[in-house]
Amino acid sequence: MDRRSLIKHAGVAGVLSAGVAPAVHAQAAVRWRMASSFPKTLPTIYGSAEKFAETVKAISGGKFEVSVHAAGELVPAFGVVDALQDNTIEMAQTAPYYFTGKDAIFAFGCAVPFGLTARHMDAWMEHGNGRKLLDAFYAKYNIVSMSAGNTGTQMGGWYRKEIKTVADLKGLKMRLGGGLFGEAMAKLGVVAQNMPAGEVYQALEKGTLDATEFVGPFDDEKLGFSRVAPYYYYPGWWEGGAELEFFINKKAFDALSAENKAIVRAAGAVAARDMTAKYDAQNPGALKRLVAGGTKLKPFSKELMDAGFKASMQVFAEHEAKSPEFKKIHEDMRAFQRDQILWSKFSEWRYDSYIANAKV
Template sequence: MDRRRFLHNATTAGIGAAAAALATPAIAQERPKITWRLTSSFPKSLNIIFDAATQIANSVKNSTDGNFTIQTYGAGELVPALQAADAVANGTVEMAHTCSYYYIGQDPAFALGTAIPFGLNARMTNAWFLNGGNDLINEFLAPRGLYALPAGNSGTQMGGWFRKEINTIDDLKGLKMRIAGLAGQVMQKVGVTPQQIAGGDVYAALEKGTIDATEFVGPYDDQKLGFVKVAKYYYYPAWWEGGPAMHAFFNLEKFNSLPKSYQQILTDACAAANMSMLANYDAHNAVALKKLVGEGAVLKAFNRDILDVCFKAAMETYAELSQKSPAFKKIYDHQQAFKKDSYLWAQVAEYSYDTFMMMQQRAGTL
């Protein structure tokens, strides 16, 4: 080999080695080794809800070649179910999967991140989040050291399990009912004594008679929890949860300290989990409902008179809360304006189509 070629090859090799040496630390900086802990507000037995957390963790791990791992814990394993967001805010854990309306004791505005009585359905909720709603939620959460991304929706829920029939508004008076969020305040206006109890403790409370009724989610989860064994009247709809959302809550400082690529991976993982949860409930609730009826559940609809009284009570509640909480008023007013347009559109095409198809289902012609 002549001297010129030798020098050329040596120089090329040297450049290649230097580039490799520079690339390795750069990659390491872009994808550092990070381990987080996620606490859920839901027991592992409620697999559709809890699996959203697992799905997020798996997606993040796979997308980072195992460099970013999230350890998931069920309700009560690290912190009590209804303190998940508090644990994130104070740095006990980096992340939670929870419902923001569990924390209305701190400010009623928390309810608007999940669902309010006579609020948005699931599809509208996601549309609102993507069109300014979740930005308002995060503006509200930031001073509390929190950041949130939508990470699940159950769809319109069932109105719950009752030991006796509810034929008039007077039948609700004096009932002790497990019910979360602002719905408890609205129910209180019509005579119910609301109880906030974590999901894993509801069956025992209903069985012992500590409560007279409970709402939870819908047929798939309710069958797993066995409520039909202790209260046979199964009411619908849950007018207080037309499209309840779950969020992934992050410690704001921890989230902001992540590489931008990790932030995007987390955002995408939450979006996928958000879509999957609703799809899974849509797929499984019909089968579970048929099984519950076979096990003795008596399906009953809240009548129009009850809905009208509760709607009025809800509007009174929002007027009161808007005076007390500027954050509630700001987010609520934005959501209300969105809701009016959404229902204007929904009744044109979607409602007409769905109504016709439901008639075919009832006629057995599908």
């Protein structure tokens, strides 16, 4: 009996017991390179890329390996989309809103002002229209996407001086990661600057920056921002749940076997869940340490939040007027958000607010 006939008559269990290796083991080895937009010093974000590579290797039995390279090793932090488009690398791990200079639509793959929370983003991307709409857009750049994890709602950043009113934002030189919130902050008088995380500390120390936002307590503590900017504000209304993405070169992905495509998807799911869980586990302790060390933790005033909301809605309207595709994606996201908020009112919000006031 030949191999094909054996598989047909014996089934998977019979094939395994007969010692005939499944097709996946007979495939040629696959070697990919992944360029991250983040430094190795951040075990949360960069750790997601490492978790992906570890999982791919483990599932494939070493037949499929992905080497992970920190920002600047293969390509600059903000050069990964160009590298994917040019077929220079097979994969990247990044924050899509870094590339709104190419097209504002990139922001929807990560975070927009007053946008989705982590759970809402996950639901929209995987069971709403989010992934479908964004992959149709990313196809222009030779990209297929998968979640690399979500930071959850971020902090509002570090400031060298206290921010009491909207007037205090005028002329403030602030590092903003990218995306539409830079445009919204500009309407409030902020001079937005985009730079890799590794360059921010020195800029704050030298006074070439007055403020920075990054992620939250765990990452911010590692980057040392509290030593040069004592005021720590919340919430980061521009990042209700920032999604990091695995961008995959479409030609490289299409060339994979069905088994290897399944491995990539499975490894992505493992890495994404790990990142989000890691942030939730590590942020509380880091926040306690920062406050104990002298960090001045302050909420944004309602005046500032209202001003940010108004500016953000103006930015969305401006982009909708220029791009029907932007308008389509934005309207879809907002419709999904409205339903998610409705459900949250009867579930987690009510529950969390009770628990927060109860003695547990």
